[in-house]
Amino acid sequence: MSLALVLNSGSSSIKFQLVDPENHATDEPFVSGLVEQIGEDLGRIVLKFDGEKHVFDSPIPDHSVGLRLAFELMEERGCGPTQVDIIAVGHRVVHGGILFSSPELITDEIVDMIRDLIPLAPLHNPANIDGIEVARKILPNVPHVAVFDTGFFHSLPPAAALYAINNKVAAEHGIRRYGFHGTSHEYVSRRLVELLDRPAEEINQITFHLGNGASMSAIRGGKAVDTSMGMTPLAGLVMGTRSGDIDPGIVFHLARTANMSIDEIDNLLNKQSGVKGLAGVNDFRALREMIHEGDQDAWSAYNVYIHQLRRYLGSYMFALGNVDALVFTAGVGENATFVRADALAGLEMYGIKVDPERNELPNDGPRLISTDDSAVKVFVIPTNEELAIARYAVAFA
Known part of the structure; x- marks a missing residue:
């Protein structure tokens, strides 16, 4: 079975799923989990696999440690990245600005472009980048794809997208309606x-x-x-x-x-x-x-x-x-x-x-x-x- 790993990295958490893209919308993911309380004194990893829920408490200083620990827990249960056929990794990226209207194959250049958008999403895009960089190191031989929360709204007509403020100020600071979800x-x-x-x-x-x-x-x-x-x-x-x-x-x-x-x-x-x-x-x-x-x-x-x-x-x-x-x-x-x-x-x-x-x-x-x-x-x-x-x-x- 060919699977896709889906990562949603927040400022202090990582949600992840191993998904069979051929499944129906109502099917449960092959694996799902959550790394939370990253950077706090005690973090937690919750893993759901084969009808069972596994909880692991440990200090998780950063996203890199969190994702590696999650992968180790998966390996111990026979569902880790080296034990299943992961053919792609999809990353949720909150803000694509006006640069990204559709999913993008992640390269170093794309990461730099996402980093340039941090002023528009200072709480979310840095965490998204952390998840991308960690996952690319752990899984270097599969395509990593950025899917932007704002992408669907890239085609909004100007009447809906523009705010009635000074054009020059808006252009200089990227002020417009982007939309989310x-x-x-x-x-x-x-x-x-x-x-x-x-x-x-x-x-x-x-x-x-x-x-x-x-x-x-x-x-x-x-x-x-x-x-x-x-x-x-x-x-x-x-x-x-x-x-x-x-x-x-x-x-x-x-x-x-x-x-x-x-x-x-x-x-x-x-x-x-x-x-x-x-x-x-x-x-x-x-x-x-x-x-x-x-x-x-x-x-x-x-x-x-x-x-x-x-x-x-x-x-x-x-x-x-x-x-x-x-x-x-x-x-x-x-x-x-x-x-x-x-x-x-x-x-x-x-x-x-x-x-x-x-x-x-x-x-x-x-x-x-x-x-x-x-x-x-x-x-x-x-x-x-x-x-x-x-x-x-x-x-x-």
Whole structure:
């Protein structure tokens, strides 16, 4: 069996999977794992293989040590890189800027170009580069492929991509809408085309990637024409810990009246805001329990969250002109039936009719949740970014 290794390197973690790219989207990966708490006093590696979960605690000073330890654990269980047929390695890279619109075979030059984009993603691209450099040393004889989170949105029309600020300043500092979660939006939009069994060119759809991070995209004929995240993943929808869209003047107000530093404001908007900032929790199961118990902050947080979903839905319906389908995906989108129901409530006049019984079905693969007579079809399609990255990678093998 030929496998692809998929790596997603974060600032203090590495997620990894060994994936058979020929498998169906619902199949479990051959191996999956997580290296976490890199750089802390005690790190942890979690490995899932052959129906069993293995946990290993050890100091993990850097990504190189973490990945090598993970590979050693895999070797001990007969599923290591020297024991299976790895034909390609796919690396998730968060920011491709305007340079990268599609997956790229990684060379020293490509690594340098990704490094040049660090100012646009100072928390993510350095970690992505660490993962690339470590994996290339450990597996030097297979192609390594970078798959960019921003790539799907490279073709956004200028009206959606440009901010109304000084052209010279924007050009000098790379300021524009890039969009994120692109691999997920592209994956589920292509799965929808398969489910509808129609040419992609004929389909207009709106995709909801709702997890702790959340974004929406308007897709016409297979190409994104708008998306909610912007130059950074902070823009757009209300998220688990991120504020989403706010008045930019709030930043200046906090700096002037609260004497907050740029770093403090950055932390506030990215890690202490969103649903967590309003209700104190960012897990939607806990949020729903709090609402049932009568917690007014939780109720307010939920209403703000739903209001922003509906605001973007309305604007994207106008942008597309006509909509064939809506697609919900990611942790909240796939599992929180109440979010889907409330986001689409009362929209029958726009051709959107959710079937309550279908909406309550368990998360078990792609499924239609709208009524048979709904003009706009509504689907839940589980995302599988790792499988998408694996398929991109093996194309270079």
